[in-house]
Amino acid sequence: MTAQSSRFILICSGKGGVGKTTLTANLGIALAHQGARTAVLDADFGLRNLDLLLGLENRIVYTAQEVLAGSCRLDQALVKHKQEPNLALLPAGNPRMLEWLKPDDMRKIAAMVGEQFDYVLIDAPAGVEGGFRNAMAAATEAIVITTPEVSAVRDADRVIGLLNCEGVKPIQLVLNRVRPKMMASQEMLAVDDVTDILALPLLGLVVEDEQVIVSTNRGEPLTLGAGDSPAARAYSNVARRLRGEDVPLIDPSKERQGLRARIGRLMQTKIF
Amino acid sequence: MQAAAMGAVLLGPRWQGAPGWLVLPPQLDSSSALELVERALQEASLLGEAPLPEAIALAPGPWPLRVEELRGLAQKLAAHGARLVALCSDDPRSRVAAAALGLRTCSPWPTAGLAAEAGKALDSSRPGLTLKRGTLRSGDHLEAEASVLVLGDVNPGARVSAGGHVLVWGRLRGMAHAGCKGDGDARIVALQLRPLQLRIAGSVARGPEDSPLPGMAEQASLVNGMIRLDPAPPVWPLESSPPAGRSTLGESAAETFGLNLPRPQAKP
Numbered sequence: 001m002t003a004q005s006s007r008f009i010l011i012c013s014g015k016g017g018v019g020k021t022t023l024t025a026n027l028g029i030a031l032a033h034q035g036a037r038t039a040v041l042d043a044d045f046g047l048r049n050l051d052l053l054l055g056l057e058n059r060i061v062y063t064a065q066e067v068l069a070g071s072c073r074l075d076q077a078l079v080k081h082k083q084e085p086n087l088a089l090l091p092a093g094n095p096r097m098l099e100w101l102k103p104d105d106m107r108k109i110a111a112m113v114g115e116q117f118d119y120v121l122i123d124a125p126a127g128v129e130g131g132f133r134n135a136m137a138a139a140t141e142a143i144v145i146t147t148p149e150v151s152a153v154r155d156a157d158r159v160i161g162l163l164n165c166e167g168v169k170p171i172q173l174v175l176n177r178v179r180p181k182m183m184a185s186q187e188m189l190a191v192d193d194v195t196d197i198l199a200l201p202l203l204g205l206v207v208e209d210e211q212v213i214v215s216t217n218r219g220e221p222l223t224l225g226a227g228d229s230p231a232a233r234a235y236s237n238v239a240r241r242l243r244g245e246d247v248p249l250i251d252p253s254k255e256r257q258g259l260r261a262r263i264g265r266l267m268q269t270k271i272f
Numbered sequence: 273m274q275a276a277a278m279g280a281v282l283l284g285p286r287w288q289g290a291p292g293w294l295v296l297p298p299q300l301d302s303s304s305a306l307e308l309v310e311r312a313l314q315e316a317s318l319l320g321e322a323p324l325p326e327a328i329a330l331a332p333g334p335w336p337l338r339v340e341e342l343r344g345l346a347q348k349l350a351a352h353g354a355r356l357v358a359l360c361s362d363d364p365r366s367r368v369a370a371a372a373l374g375l376r377t378c379s380p381w382p383t384a385g386l387a388a389e390a391g392k393a394l395d396s397s398r399p400g401l402t403l404k405r406g407t408l409r410s411g412d413h414l415e416a417e418a419s420v421l422v423l424g425d426v427n428p429g430a431r432v433s434a435g436g437h438v439l440v441w442g443r444l445r446g447m448a449h450a451g452c453k454g455d456g457d458a459r460i461v462a463l464q465l466r467p468l469q470l471r472i473a474g475s476v477a478r479g480p481e482d483s484p485l486p487g488m489a490e491q492a493s494l495v496n497g498m499i500r501l502d503p504a505p506p507v508w509p510l511e512s513s514p515p516a517g518r519s520t521l522g523e524s525a526a527e528t529f530g531l532n533l534p535r536p537q538a539k540p
Contacts, residue, residue: 128411154410157427161409165314166351197427197445199407 006114009121009242010139010168014155016126018147019176022212022221023235024123025053030223030239031119032086039078039117041110042092043135044125045101051091054081055219065093067112068105074112083224088117098130103137110138119242128162136166143203143242145174148189153197160198172203174238179208180252191251204238206231207252280312285325291357292325294349296332305335306344313352324354332359337366342373401510408432408446419458419510428468437461437509447471456494461504465490475499 011024021044028040041064042050051057062077067090074090081087090113113120124135136142142163146156156173163171175194182188195202209231215222222232223239237247283293296308316324328349337345337359346356359370360378367377402416403423410429414420419436430446432438437459438450444462449471451458456473467479470492477492477499484490489504 154429157410157429161412164406164409197425199425 006117007119008110008114008138008140009119010124010136010142010163011121011145012124012132012135012142012159012163013126013145013152014128014159015146015152018152019145019206020126021049021053021123022216023143023145023174023176023206023238024050024121025221026223026232026235027239027242028054028087028089028119028121029081029084029221030236031121031242032081032084033223033236034239034243035086036119036243037086037117038119038121039088039090039113040121040123041090041113041138043106043122043138044131045092045097046095046125046131048092050123051079051089052219053216053221054087054089056081056089056091057219060091063091063093064109065097068093068101068109074116078113101134103134106134106138128158132159132162136163136168139168142168142171143174144171144198144200145176146194146198147177148175148183148191148194150189153189153194157198160200171200173198173200174204174206175202176206177208178205178252183252202249203241204234205249205252206234206238279315280308282312282316282324285327291327291329292354294328294330296330296335298333300334304341305332305337306341306348308335309345309348313348324349324352326353326355327357328354329358329360330356332361332363332366336363337361337369339369339372342366342369342375346373402434407442410446421510426462426467433471434458439508439510440465450492451494459491459493459509461489461491461508463489465492465501470499472499 011020011027013020024040028038031038040050040054042048044050051060056079059079062072064077066072067074067077078088078090081089090109110120110122120138122135122139125131144156144160144163146152160171163169173195175191178191179188183190191202191205207230209222209229211222211229212231215225222229223235225232240247280297281295283295285292294309294312296305313324330345342356342359349356356375358376358378359366361367361370362379370377400418402414402418402420404414404420405423407424408414408422408426408430410427413431413433414422416432416434416436418434419439420432420434421439421441422432423441425442426432426440426444426446426448428445431449432440432446433449433452435451435453435458436455438444438448438461440448440460440462442462443464444460444467445464446467447469448460448462448467450460451473452471454473458472460467460470460472464484465479466484470477470479472492472494475494475497480501490501491504492499492501494500
């Protein structure tokens with residue numbers, strides 16, 4: 001596999017706490033599950049969490065820092081996932097890396113990772129400063145994740161402007177923590193309101209789901225389990241769309257509610 | 273605008289295969305050469321201009337350049353897909369630095385002509401219309417000497433300021449400042465005018481709260497020191513200094529569709 005054919009995807013949002021790391025972890029698992037060789041790269045050096053979410057914290061021996069310094073090989077630093085052998089994590093080094101890491105270092109490390117993997121997901125830090133610019137340097141495409149809140153959308157807009165300036169494209173949008181009932185009663189920004197401002201193709205809609213919190217605390221991403229939660233389905237659909245499959249998007253606020261609709265949907269579900 | 277007049281100027285290649293020119297201003301000031309070039313590049317990308325020429329020659333004028341600065345400049349240009357190939361300066365240290373980086377060096381004889389051309393480029397840009405294709409996103413700030421026409425949206429958090437009119441062929445939801453150098457005749461026109469804030473010359477107004485009627489372009493103008501919204505005239509103003517007939521058109525439109533009167537759709 002050469003670097004040209006692997007995809008370097010930046011996952012960013014501008015605002016913190018909207019679900020960048022959760023998306024990275026779940027998307028990584030889902031892509032690996034679908035057979036793609038996937039690496040997740042934690043570019044959030046200041047506040048690293050990706051290892052926690054994947055449940056790999058206690059397996060880290062070397063980090064990106066040692067790889068850059070040349071004191072270990074890349075394979076030694078890559079942590080393979082327990083259940084999903086197609087997925088590997090390159091952990092972030094200690095927070096002091098922020099002081100010396102340059103965009104060129106990031107490009108170097110991404111190119112090394114790209115030689116072995118089809119998908120390289122880069123988990124960007126919040127903000128638009130140095131850390132984000134480093135993360136952006138290695139990316140050839142981006143997924144912007146936002147929630148239907150005015151502040152998150154505003155920050156996402158700023159980030160998209162920066163990505164455009166750097167020539168990162170395509171940029172796609174994932175709308176996270178959607179509450180269909182609030183959207184239907186117009187208490188929350190509607191999907192159209194968000195896509196109106198950001199003007200990006202929508203890659204996925206993830207509904208608010210308590211299971212996400214449970215899975216985060218356990219270190220087992222939702223897409224890993226057999227449990228069929230709405231968020232897990234949304235994440236694996238994002239992965240399938242990213243791989244070029246045509247999976248229809250349903251606006252949850254316009255979906256029919258009620259018992260009859262539920263039974264109808266149940267009957268459409270394929271049971272293997 | 274002081275900053276624009278003192279900025280670096282990018283000139284396209286004069287013939288096929290020739291390098292483009294990056295000309296620094298003829299007077300030294302407190303900003304560094306790197307800052308000037310960065311600003312020029314940012315302006316070019318914000319205006320959505322054609323991609324930079326592949327090869328670029330630098331005419332630094334009186335700006336002394338050391339190896340680090342030149343290297344930084346070359347990297348900046350490389351990030352925009354252009355390659356620094358030559359340096360035309362009579363400063364011996366700058367020429368040594370350029371040679372150390374493997375750049376061609378030449379005497380500044382072509383720069384005399386270039387400086388005049390760069391000056392002309394600045395002068396001719398003054399009365400014209402700045403055209404911006406694409407969306408201005410949160411945090412972007414587009415500044416223009418004269419009128420500005422945005423073919424796209426101005427999102428919340430973005431700013432447009434112009435010495436003349438601000439025209440938006442799209443939705444204006446950010447901040448617009450027309451006549452920012454005091455021209456009270458300047459107007460703000462948009463297909464959908466729902467800005468956070470409007471400024472014309474020295475006056476400031478908040479944007480309207482209600483959502484607009486679909487398909488109705490509106491314009492904001494200064495009437496007796498107050499910013500007033502009216503339906504936009506079918507012909508948008510393009511020049512900064514409007515012809516004499518303009519105000520009568522504006523007045524009549526305002527009389528017919530004054531802000532306090534019912535909307536044109538409603539029965540008068």
